[in-house]
Amino acid sequence: MQDQIYDCTVIGGGAGGLSAGIYLQRFLLNSLILEKGKGRSVWIQNLTNYLGTAPETPAHKILKQGKEHYLSLNGNYLNGFAEEVFDEGEYFRIKVKTNKKQAEYREIKSKYLIAASGIIDLLPEMDNMRNVYDYAGYNLHVCMVCDGYEMKDKICGLFVNSDERIETALALKWFTSKIIVFTNNSFAISLERQAKLEKHNFKL
């Protein structure tokens, strides 16, 4: 792997990165996907919004299929964390940590890069974080687009970390009117936002 220059390296082997990799191989390019493991999608215990999959399908099943598909097209896959990228002019040099415990590194060269590294959720600090993983995707949700429907007519606690985020309550109203906004006293709430919550009878 270290001796060649890939046409394109994709950082992230989630749904986005695997789709990119499959298309790169279908364009007869030599690509590599780097995946650090434990991505956000491992939390998805059942996918209820994907066309063509049974609602109880866990995301890891989709990713396994996607990886197999990518490898069947002669794609290259490396478990490792892309730690740094250097622009060397003709190619990018990517420093990849392949062993967390012993800090082993490899250097990958690639003409192009695709960043498909997803997003990171900012979760409220809790004493027992284990709960987050047990409930995530069932009654603890992080995305209104994916999971707003699951809140239909339910009593919903909305955890926000800034005054602006309070606006989410107004969008969530599409699914339920029973909303309690939690701020953990971590910021000042503007009068304007307080008035909006009161107008809709949302508790603060």
Ligand SMILES: Cc1cc2nc3c(=O)[nH]c(=O)nc-3n(C[C@H](O)[C@H](O)[C@H](O)COP(=O)(O)OP(=O)(O)OC[C@H]3O[C@@H](n4cnc5c(N)ncnc54)[C@H](O)[C@@H]3O)c2cc1C
């Ligand atoms: C609890 C929960 C439930 C969800 N439910 C749904 C649902 O039902 N339906 C739905 O459509 N979406 C759902 N989502 C959203 C879902 O996470 C995204 O739709 C999907 O994962 C986005 O794919 P992605 O490839 O863009 O990003 P990700 O899946 O986040 O993939 C990015 C990948 O990049 C890797 N990565 C990041 N940085 C590096 C690095 N430096 N080096 C190497 N690898 C790296 C990560 O390990 C990860 O695997 C849910 C999310 C959560 C948290």
